[in-house]
Amino acid sequence: MINVLLWAPLAFGIVGLFLRGRAVGWWATLGTVVTLGVAIGMVAGFDSGSSGLQYTVDTPWISGLGVDYSLGIDGLNLFLILLTTLLWVGGTAFAAFREQERPQLFFFLMLLAETATLGSFLAQDLLLFVLFFDFMLVPFYFLFGSWGTDRKDGPTASAATLKMMIYTLIGSLLMLVAAIATAIISADGGHLTFSIADLQRQGLPLDSQRWIFWFFAAAFLVKMPAFLLHGWMPDAYRAAPLPVLAVFSGVLAKVGAYGFLRIVLPLFPEATVEFQEVVLIIALASILYGSVMAFTQTNVRLIAGYSSVAQLGFITAGIFALRADGSDGAVLQMVNHGLVVAPVFIIVAILFERTGTEDIREMGGMALRAPVLAALFLIVALATLAMPGSANFIGEFYILNGLFQAKIVFALIAISGVAMSAYYALRLYQATMHNRLPSRPGGGMLSREISLRDGIVLAPLVLCIVALAFYPQLILHRTAPTVQQTVSAATGGQAPEATLAGGEPKVLQFEEVFSAQKEP
Amino acid sequence: MEAVIFFLAAIGAIGGAVGVVALQNPFYSVLALVAHLFSLAALFLLLTAAFVAAAQVVVYAGAVMVLYVFVVAYVGGGGEPVADPIHGQRFLGILVASILFIELSVAVLGSALLALETEGPKVPAGFGDPAAVGRLLLEKFLLPFEASSILLLIAAVGAIVLAQRKRESEPQEGVSGPV
Amino acid sequence: MSATSWAWLVLLFPLVGSIAIALSFKAIPSKAAGLIGTAAIGAAFICGIAALVCLLGEDPEARHHASSLWDYASVAGLDIKLGIYVDPLSVFMVLVVTGVSTLIHLYSYGYMQSDEGYHRFFSYLNFFVFSMLLLVLAGNFVLLIVGWAFVGFASYALISFWYRRKTATKAGMKAFVINVVGDIGLVLAAFLIFREIGSFDYGTVFEKAPQVFHTNEWTVVAICLLLLVGAFAKSAQLPFHTWLPDAMEGPTPVSSLIHAATMVTAGVYLIARTHTLFVLAPTAADIAAFVGLATLLVAGTIALVMTDLKRAIAYSTMSQIGYMIMGVSIGAYSAGMFHLMTHAFFKALLFMAAGSIISAMANKQNIDEMSGFGKAMRFTSITFVCGALALAAFPGTSGFFSKDEILAYAHARGGMYDIFQILGYFGALLTAIYSFRLVFRVLPGKPCKEAQELIDTGHLAHETPRNPASGEEEDTDVGFPGAHHHIAEQSPGMKIAMGVLAFLALFAGLVQVPGVDETITHFLDPVFADSPLAEIVPSVGASWVGLAIGAAISLVGIGIAYWLYIVRPETPAALIRRFGWLHTFLYNKWYFDELIDVLIVRPALAIGRFANRFFERFVVDGLVTGTEETVRGASGVVRAVQNGFVRSYALLLIVGFAGLVLYFLIVQS
């Protein structure tokens, strides 16, 4: 089952190489749909009660090096997998509706990318994870570089993509070293294994945890991208072909955050606790900086890009609140953000087809002739700004609550990001849909209604957003047990919120607010 | 007595070497090398390596050097400009080389190997004479011996490959050179 | 059926209505949409009454019920259910909201007739009502926040309803962002409550609060202040009020429903709802009261000079809400709620009348250009006067009783709270003056061009409408009603709505006459029973004294207005000349917008610019390009060393050789 999930896309992609014309696109879409079907099946069959791995596969791969081919699903990755498969259907279908040059290659890479991404979510062997994590980049490198757009005022697509590759691999390669070091140090002359579960059991001395932690953190923070490490993002985002960018920013960024939960917290608990503040500060910086940038940009892609920086800042903060609720929120928010950012990029693509520009100063008044598109976009925009009543709100609420209970001051700063997000998200919506179209010399903006085929792509995604808004519990209660376990692994068993929710309410003294940030 | 010979030979060797390096005309350099080789042969004799000394004279000073002379005669040994195109090469070269020499000497003189301060152990008669060396060559070092013969073959082939006359790459003007 | 199930229905109808209209977009004729919308709200109102009946059927102590549908998001100790809380307070609010909304829907049914965005309008309007009801019925703080934000969004959507107006979209954005700030206040409050009490559920919280907090402990004060941020942002209290006047960009029914009758009073409801906490945090309560007081005075002064009809009314709204906030904060809960209700009636009415006039003016809103509508639109003018009377607390009208009850309570509480009474009366004076300023400027006198046309030809001005704020021509194909916009008081629906409201504005006060009948107080008592402040009740005598003073003040005010605008119409101009500086100060609304602009907007943009121009380029990219350059440089060096001279290769080799030997020699010793 799980093998099918992982390899089906690739299989379809290889077959697709031998098809001709538009058929390739449809075939690829079929492939993603099948995968989605499998994923849904697994979610349906998932035992929400247990915190352990399910659907596990575990066979030795390179016995000499202690690497196993071991996959599994638990609360952490269950919905990320669903998200991945879902967004890929969207992206692929959207691309399939359009003429692509060298379609065989394009869709092959698309599906290859899906397999790689799924792999990094499914992997339960540290090295397998690293492998997939690095490999993800390869197909995207080609997709961005070959089908991307060269900018007149900036680097060519391939240059921008090269920058992205190098930048993101910095972390990944250090991570490879770190992963191996983890295994060897914790094996300590004994039997060498990379199985995450075993490594967690064996544990690691603190001094080696310290540097290994940062090697992993580097990889994940770059991927997100976090503040100061996002240098690759603007160029790459402007170069990337939009359907690909939709899945890229929808899913890949999450792998970083996911890595923290899957690997860093369980394997390097002491280091995690020790560096909690540092990471939190980075997260806050991402939130503030991302938001500020987002509401000063005029390029639609960049608005979305920087908003993602901010959003992933929230997610990181939630994880590093080191409380169950914070991490629950983080997992939920990963799914939510994926669900909103992908539609945004698809809408950007649609807008671009109509206006021929990606600069909001040259757009406007779209809602007049395209009310349906406007409505869909409105929902997406509201979700993006974490409108209460949307699942995104619940996500941020949990995150911030966790952060608030753990480190008040951080929460107070972080929450200012919410206000800013309201501004930039709405600004994006208004600038494109409302007001009148500024008279351009080029003119030629036809505000057509969204075509049926794009509607077919977009509507389901929006529907998911709405559905989740009504019942976020769907994700939360399947996630909670695993998260609880993961977090208590890091915080050494005691789950803070338990003392709060149930027992005698404790009264907080004024000084504690400011001392609160110092307690471990 | 031995010391005297040693120093004479040593001076000869050094002189020859310096000559090789210093003399402008390749032809003279070759001759200097020949001198150098002869003095080395003398040193070999002092070290009771009769066979090696003989080989040195015969193979080198004989065969190889003759080959040299021919080639020099063929291609002509024009001198080279005094100014060195690579900035500071000469200075650095000499500097580094001398440093190297000092280092090696330090290593040797500073070695804990006591035998170095001696003239070496008493050796049986016939040490280093053709019979002994030859036996060693055919017993213990048979393989290197054979291998080096093949190597000679290869080298010969190579020389032919490189120097053979081909129609298309036949130079028009004739040979030019001293002598 | 129990009260809660009725309450669920109350929620259901508007939601269904909204969705139905949205989806049936273009599929059904616009009239149908209007009917569905109105019907939905009507149904909600009826269910509300049913709920009321159920509640009245029970004994006063047991009149609170919680009910929840499903776990919305409750893991890791957070208990967030999709639950409602039904008690007299919420039912009271439900009735006010649904009641007024029904009428306003009726009004809009006619008023928006010729508008292109008819479906959209009713869908939004229904959605707003749903959100408002969600807000008042919410059973826990999270759901409260949800409703809170929903109404915020609804108001945004309706403010920028005519989205081709730049001014409208700007105003919408402003309203939304300020409201989000309010939401954040609530969210933080919720976090702090959860931290202290470990629950979001009203029941648990209000039950545990007295044990957890001792009076004026900083945490509870902080909680209340954070709640107040939310309340002020929503209820347009200082300093979060700047969005309300701009919100007048929206269609007039919107102004009357959301920005007068219902949404803006949410803050009042919130304080009343969480009075348990405020009782524990007197400091916060007093702060709230003073802010309310300040707002009512500031707004009153500004309303004196506004020349834009709707904005003037908007400022009066602010100041009236100031009264309510003041009331519920000092403990006059039922009085505050009472004023909330009456205000809903007469302010809605005023806006309707104003809308009618404005439409007759082909969308001009400047009162300087208006005059003589008394003759031109009789019905409208009558209702307008009724509203104005109630607003000015003319003896016997609804506003008269409700406002004075608050002030009487302030007096009864005594001590420093007398200040509230005194300044409250001063505010009342201002109110009387500005409300009748409007009346006297608009209705009497020789008809202006539009009015004249109405009198002569019986139909309305046909100019192409212009945006009163920016003066740019409206593009009428987006949904803005065009020149063929014949609705002023001509559709029966509007007449009915205005009539009913006029009646209520005049006589609704009689349900709560001190000493005679105190229906509302009795009805709400069980809610506030736990508050020690509820014990304080002004004696009947004191109340009547207060009423007398109030009556006098309102008459004086009206008198002044009459003298200024009818007897000596030139005096205002003279006054303006005399007190130019004061006028400019007031006319510029105390420069609040400018202040916020300087304090918040500009800095934010400056930071953004800095981040873009400098930080992103030099630090972030610098990080990349820096490393890139270093590597390139190194590459240059390597390739320069690779200079093609075999002898220098040899040199390097020997250098390396010497180096290695040196290393080993060092190792040896």
Place this chain on the structure above:
Amino acid sequence: MNIEWYIVLSALLFGIGAVGILVRRSPMVILLCLELMLNAGNLALVAFSREVGNQQGQVFALVVMVIAACEVVVGLGLIVAIFRRKLPLNVDDLRELRG
């Protein structure tokens, strides 16, 4: 005579040879200098073989001679070939390959 002297002498010759390679530009002379260095090696080998009292060193030296001869042959072959291509017989002028 102490063996040390021989070794030091050979070191000196080795150095001189190195200098030659570094400063001379005529490929033929450079080949000669290589010979010098190999011979220095030989001298060291023979001296050591005397010092340790076995003749393996001498055998080694013989083999080295053969190899040196091979290098010379090949080197001279190259020189001839270069001469045939009418290229200058100066290693400094052969630098088409660089960077």
Place this chain on the structure above:
Amino acid sequence: MNFHEPHIDYAGIAPIIALTVGLVVVLMTSVIRPLRRTAPFLTILTLGATAGLLIWHWDESLSLITGALQLDNLAISISLIAIFMAAACVVLSIGEPATREAGSGEYHALLLGSVLGMVLLAQASNMITFFVAIETLSIPLYILCATNLRREGSLESGLKYLIVGSLGSATLLYGMAFLYGGTGATDFAGVASGIVHKGLLGDGLILVGIAMAAVGLAFKTSIAPFHQWTPDVYQGAPTPITAFMAVATKAAAFAVFLRFFDVALGPQVDDWAPALAVLAAISIVVGNVGALGQSSLKRLLGYSGIAQAGYMLGGVVVASESGTSSLIFYLAAYAFMNLAAFAVVIARERETIFGDDIRAVEGLGASRPLLAWPLTISMLGLAGLPATAGFIGKLYLIEALVEGDYTWLAVFIAVGTMISLGYYLKVVAAMWMRTGGETVPGGSPAIAGASPEADPIDPGASRRIYLVGPALLAAAATVFFGIIPQPLVDFASHAGASLFG
């Protein structure tokens, strides 16, 4: 005293004999007219036979001819790699102008000679054998580099290689002399015991000897700062020879590196390991940094070779079984990846006027997918991206390094890899993300590799099975061993075990 005939295990030296015979036969073909064209086939035959004989000895460990040679899995695996590359070289040389210049027979004979040297070197367990073997390896290569007599670059590379190479050998020799002087032995085991028993641990004489030996070997494996010959020679030599040299020489040299340092100089490991580690780090930096600005593919691969050598040296540094195995694995993977790359380069330089300039591969993805894929895969592999043998190789190496407490070197490898993306991906981008440069002959002669003495253009080169075939196979192998590395891992671990087991 009478002559004792040494015991000779003919079975053991059968591979060497086979090679030698083959060499002579192939040489004959050049004089016997009717056999002119058979040289390549005979060469392949010889190589095949040798390989067969070697495999026959798999898992044995024989000491041959009074300890001159040590035939074990290490030697066999290395020899096999060398032979594989030689065979590939023969195939790629079909239609190579150099063969015409030199004469097919001689060309292949020299190639075999070099292989012979490598096979000997891989087994050498005695300093004299070692020295002879390394010269037997080098001297034919000096010649082969220069065999494209028409092109100045070829001759130049030959001469440069000869001069610097001989300098290296001289140094190596001198080092051996010191070691011999110190220990009085020439066979590795003897040296080791000599160091221990004569109380020479850490003695200057020995250490300097080690230093000089290290220089000699570092030179052969093109470790910085003894690397400078590499780019020039790689670029100047006929491309098939470059392909052969790039892998085989490294392989053989590393084999003896392992044997000599881990066996003979094992006692001194604490002194030489750090030094070598530093050298490795230097060459990782130099190689990767140097490759960045290159436009000539062969040069680029030359520099990358320096960097790769730096990675591999790590396997020697840790002086452990896993280190050795990882090195062997990496060499094998490297063989595949390089072969794929060079095959494509050859095809393009014969097809286009751009020679080995990067412009020759522009737009290849669209015009010649069958060539683009192998080159792409090989570049990704060399860059160490997952799903290629290159990744597993790096993984293996890093594991060995971390085990041996050289984590910092592992980090260096990571950083180096990162820089390397800068040029590997440049090639990939040129193929897939640019529109093709014109491939028809007749462009401006100023272009690199198209000087007047340019080799003839073969418009059909990119369809020649003997060029595309190897490329595809090698690429396939790269991917295959990236996904199913187990067989190669076993192969390598046997080799490692044979040295330490």
